[in-house]
Amino acid sequence: MTIKDIAKACGVGVSTVSRVLNNRPDVSPEVRARVLEVVESTGYIPNNSARDLGRSQTDAIGVVVRGTGNLFFSEVIKTIALEIDRSGCTMVPRYIGSDDDEVKAGAILEREKKLRGLIFLGGRFDYTPAELSLIGVPYVCCSFTNCFGSLSEAEFSSVSIDDYRTAYLAVEKLIERGHRRIAALIPSCSDHSISELRYNGYRDALRDHGIAFDPDLVMENGGCFGMPETYQGMRTLLERGAGFTAAFVLSDTTAIAAIKALEDAGRRVPEDVSVIAIDGLEISGYTSPTLSTMVQPAEEMGRETVRLLLEVLNGGENRHVRLETAFRTGASIRTL
Amino acid sequence: MTIKDIAKACGVGVSTVSRVLNNRPDVSPEVRARVLEVVESTGYIPNNSARDLGRSQTDAIGVVVRGTGNLFFSEVIKTIALEIDRSGCTMVPRYIGSDDDEVKAGAILEREKKLRGLIFLGGRFDYTPAELSLIGVPYVCCSFTNCFGSLSEAEFSSVSIDDYRTAYLAVEKLIERGHRRIAALIPSCSDHSISELRYNGYRDALRDHGIAFDPDLVMENGGCFGMPETYQGMRTLLERGAGFTAAFVLSDTTAIAAIKALEDAGRRVPEDVSVIAIDGLEISGYTSPTLSTMVQPAEEMGRETVRLLLEVLNGGENRHVRLETAFRTGASIRTL
Numbered sequence: 001m002t003i004k005d006i007a008k009a010c011g012v013g014v015s016t017v018s019r020v021l022n023n024r025p026d027v028s029p030e031v032r033a034r035v036l037e038v039v040e041s042t043g044y045i046p047n048n049s050a051r052d053l054g055r056s057q058t059d060a061i062g063v064v065v066r067g068t069g070n071l072f073f074s075e076v077i078k079t080i081a082l083e084i085d086r087s088g089c090t091m092v093p094r095y096i097g098s099d100d101d102e103v104k105a106g107a108i109l110e111r112e113k114k115l116r117g118l119i120f121l122g123g124r125f126d127y128t129p130a131e132l133s134l135i136g137v138p139y140v141c142c143s144f145t146n147c148f149g150s151l152s153e154a155e156f157s158s159v160s161i162d163d164y165r166t167a168y169l170a171v172e173k174l175i176e177r178g179h180r181r182i183a184a185l186i187p188s189c190s191d192h193s194i195s196e197l198r199y200n201g202y203r204d205a206l207r208d209h210g211i212a213f214d215p216d217l218v219m220e221n222g223g224c225f226g227m228p229e230t231y232q233g234m235r236t237l238l239e240r241g242a243g244f245t246a247a248f249v250l251s252d253t254t255a256i257a258a259i260k261a262l263e264d265a266g267r268r269v270p271e272d273v274s275v276i277a278i279d280g281l282e283i284s285g286y287t288s289p290t291l292s293t294m295v296q297p298a299e300e301m302g303r304e305t306v307r308l309l310l311e312v313l314n315g316g317e318n319r320h321v322r323l324e325t326a327f328r329t330g331a332s333i334r335t336l
Numbered sequence: 337m338t339i340k341d342i343a344k345a346c347g348v349g350v351s352t353v354s355r356v357l358n359n360r361p362d363v364s365p366e367v368r369a370r371v372l373e374v375v376e377s378t379g380y381i382p383n384n385s386a387r388d389l390g391r392s393q394t395d396a397i398g399v400v401v402r403g404t405g406n407l408f409f410s411e412v413i414k415t416i417a418l419e420i421d422r423s424g425c426t427m428v429p430r431y432i433g434s435d436d437d438e439v440k441a442g443a444i445l446e447r448e449k450k451l452r453g454l455i456f457l458g459g460r461f462d463y464t465p466a467e468l469s470l471i472g473v474p475y476v477c478c479s480f481t482n483c484f485g486s487l488s489e490a491e492f493s494s495v496s497i498d499d500y501r502t503a504y505l506a507v508e509k510l511i512e513r514g515h516r517r518i519a520a521l522i523p524s525c526s527d528h529s530i531s532e533l534r535y536n537g538y539r540d541a542l543r544d545h546g547i548a549f550d551p552d553l554v555m556e557n558g559g560c561f562g563m564p565e566t567y568q569g570m571r572t573l574l575e576r577g578a579g580f581t582a583a584f585v586l587s588d589t590t591a592i593a594a595i596k597a598l599e600d601a602g603r604r605v606p607e608d609v610s611v612i613a614i615d616g617l618e619i620s621g622y623t624s625p626t627l628s629t630m631v632q633p634a635e636e637m638g639r640e641t642v643r644l645l646l647e648v649l650n651g652g653e654n655r656h657v658r659l660e661t662a663f664r665t666g667a668s669i670r671t672l
Contacts, residue, residue: 060426068414069618071407071410071619074407074410078404078431081429081430081431082431085430090396090428090449091428091429092426092427092428093417093427093429094417094421095414095417095418113426227618227619227622231622253619253622256619256622256623257622259622259624260622260623260624260626263624282405282563283407283563283589283592283619286563286567286589286592286593286595286596287592287596287623287624288595288596288599288623288624290596
């Protein structure tokens with residue numbers, strides 16, 4: 001008899017049973033009574049060895065946030081916080097720079113705060129089993145997964161979009177509108193991370209549509225995800241002189257910086273250059289021009305992340321969830 | 337002999353002594369040895385009644401974040417998180433809506449998580465002693481203070497800008513540039529909160545410069561701090577037909593929404609209407625036009641907030657810190 005069986009017998013979720021067993025307030029009296037009745041009648045014994053350590057040592061969920069300037073993460077964090085609250089657990093955040101090692105930060109946090117589980121919000125995609133052996137609790141990779149690494153899929157959970165495919169689709173939106181000279185502004189083509197995946201999507205979309213790849217149209221921002229670096233990257237790209245009518249940019253905020261660089265150089269968006277990105281922030285629906293972008297479902301990403309972690313904490317298997325993105329039409333692209 | 341005396345004798349900060357006494361890893365061996373030597377030689381006895389509750393029950397600092405869409409708060413939260421980490425304490429965040437009651441949320445969080453202290457990031461300015469008696473631990477109001485309320489200044493700490501004065505200065509920037517028909521877009525003129533203070537600054541700046549107040553130029557957004565509401569507010573204001581050459585908008589994100597509403601209605605910024613705001617987000621330095629705005633020091637605000645809370649937790653007095661803002665010139669205002 002596991003907590004899952006109890007949940008099934010009661011017709012409620014595992015986290016509801018967990019809340020009742022931990023005497024949390026956020027359960028209705030009816031549900032509480034039903035769960036306790038089933039618990040009693042089945043003779044279910046909660047895992048007291050964990051509970052006896054004291055709630056404060058076992059309900060902490062660490063959230064390592066990598067890349068502190070990421071506005072998309074700000075949207076995801078809110079949902080993660082709300083969902084962790086709802087589960088009765090305690091969220092313990094730790095912010096690290098985009099070049100910092102999230103695995104080491106997570107391992108330290110785990111030991112310092114006696115975590116039950118961990119969420120990595122942003123990280124590398126090329127973990128080895130040896131590196132991740134530092135982590136002794138279940139963890140979920142949020143917004144990324146381990147497609148360049150050698151970890152077994154059974155060892156961890158992940159919630160992300162398909163970065164390769166989303167970039168492919170974004171570039172296809174430009175191609176469909178007649179663009180063939182399409183630039184790419186990304187932190188790195190070979191970081192074994194989000195920008196390499198999106199770069200591959202860009203290249204393959206060109207290839208599949210019979211467009212020759214031109215390295216002069218690719219601008220790497222030295223691995224940086226920031227707006228100043230992307231602004232400068234676009235200026236440098238323009239100075240190269242390789243003509244282009246469209247640009248695929250890694251994220252909404254960097255696309256806004258790229259648009260400013262274009263306008264400061266006398267290029268109008270979208271009249272002279274079309275710009276498309278990935279994220280779908282609220283604010284990029286208000287900038288001028290509004291941004292055409294592939295929307296990542298921030299709330300769903302946060303909600304699924306916490307759901308997967310709670311499942312594993314309650315005895316479930318690790319899972320990998322890929323979320324769909326949706327194209328949001330803006331005024332930043334035009335048909336040639 | 338207090339922890340402050342120990343710190344002074346060792347030539348280190350109170351938080352360093354606290355870290356040594358709590359056996360935290362982030363202290364150098366030299367400093368640790370020096371502190372322990374002084375502790376031993378002076379016979380200092382740490383406050384064990386608190387420590388004996390167990391570290392996990394006494395190092396938690398709750399952070400109630402009010403208004404989950406606030407990008408300025410996102411910048412402050414990062415610093416709060418880093419500084420709480422640095423102190424060896426554990427940050428426990430809770431996100432609530434901009435209409436939710438932060439005091440009630442804080443009181444619940446305090447009981448649920450056995451907090452040592454609380455930070456309110458955003459909140460009302462009109463607390464009564466009875467309301468705040470729900471809170472049993474030291475707390476700091478971050479980004480606001482209690483200027484409409486009846487709480488004694490000794491009962492709490494706060495870190496904020498002078499909202500009234502900052503709005504006054506922003507409107508003065510417009511007046512200096514020859515504007516006399518100046519609109520105000522704010523959530524509310526009488527919310528006993530941040531928008532009432534800023535509205536008062538707007539009115540008094542007009543008055544002090546001999547400009548007659550025109551209620552037709554004031555647009556309240558039904559108490560909402562969001563971009564869609566502000567966009568609609570600007571559209572409604574334009575439909576009223578009261579002419580204006582400039583607008584003061586509550587925040588950077590709402591100013592970006594207001595600029596879009598102006599442009600969608602065929603008004604150019606700044607040629608037809610100048611726009612100024614308060615916040616100084618990084619992103620509003622990249623939007624088109626770049627925003628002229630009064631910059632709140634987000635990092636300093638976060639740092640001071642945690643510093644004040646730690647001071648009080650270590651036996652210090654409550655304090656109230658007002659931070660300076662700085663004008664950031666953008667392309668959204670012009671001289672008539």
